[in-house]
Amino acid sequence: MSALVKRRILVVDDDEGVRDVFTLMLREKGYEVATAENGFDALLKLKGVVIPDVIISDLNMPEMSGFELLSVVRRRFPKISVIASSGAYGSRAVPTGVLADAFYAKGEDHPEALLNSVASLIETSAEQATAHESASAPVWIPRNGKDSNGIPYIVITCTECLRSFPLNVRTEENPEVLETPCPFCSSTVKYIIDFSLSVFSPAKAEPTPVISRKDKAA
Ligand SMILES: [Zn+2]
Numbered sequence: 001m002s003a004l005v006k007r008r009i010l011v012v013d014d015d016e017g018v019r020d021v022f023t024l025m026l027r028e029k030g031y032e033v034a035t036a037e038n039g040f041d042a043l044l045k046l047k048g049v050v051i052p053d054v055i056i057s058d059l060n061m062p063e064m065s066g067f068e069l070l071s072v073v074r075r076r077f078p079k080i081s082v083i084a085s086s087g088a089y090g091s092r093a094v095p096t097g098v099l100a101d102a103f104y105a106k107g108e109d110h111p112e113a114l115l116n117s118v119a120s121l122i123e124t125s126a127e128q129a130t131a132h133e134s135a136s137a138p139v140w141i142p143r144n145g146k147d148s149n150g151i152p153y154i155v156i157t158c159t160e161c162l163r164s165f166p167l168n169v170r171t172e173e174n175p176e177v178l179e180t181p182c183p184f185c186s187s188t189v190k191y192i193i194d195f196s197l198s199v200f201s202p203a204k205a206e207p208t209p210v211i212s213r214k215d216k217a218a
């Protein structure tokens with residue numbers, strides 16, 4: 001591939017200010033930049049003819065969180081390298097269960113660190129793609145709440161047909177990879193239920209979660 005080919009980056013963040021800053025920074029380095037406001041918006045952009053080399057995605061967004069987006073990307077677009085970006089974690093390592101190649105701690109890491117991650121992922125893109133293709137990526141699901149009968153449920157987005165369906169959660173175990181058939185296309189969807197509050201996107205959070213009741217098993 002020619003060095004003159006412009007590398008493409010897709011920036012996914014619900015915060016317009018963050019999108020603008022990242023876009024400016026990346027364009028200055030010669031990258032072609034597209035943006036999306038949430039996971040669904042990003043998936044729509046990925047239906048276009050031009051597939052980005054790297055996606056930089058926030059984790060907590062309304063409509064579709066970065067957790068869900070990244071697991072769909074890993075399954076459907078294994079050639080794309082991904083940087084998860086969030087201000088909600090203290091550590092600089094990729095948080096457990098997040099399907100990303102690198103992590104950027106918003107508000108803590110120097111912007112230069114983000115540019116370095118982008119450059120090194122592009123440099124090693126062939127190895128990244130091989131590693132992604134050999135792994136079967138589970139879907140990361142935030143716990144959504146309780147249905148009208150008081151039974152906890154989650155909403156799963158099928159990684160093959162991209163349709164969503166609710167599923168009741170009977171046990172609240174530690175995060176582990178579970179499986180369920182998609183009712184629409186009957187492919188097997190792997191998922192991890194995340195019970196931590198940190199991944200609740202504002203649109204999905206229950207109005208006033210009763211924490212003591214939810215955590216009684218712990
Ligand atoms: Zn399906």
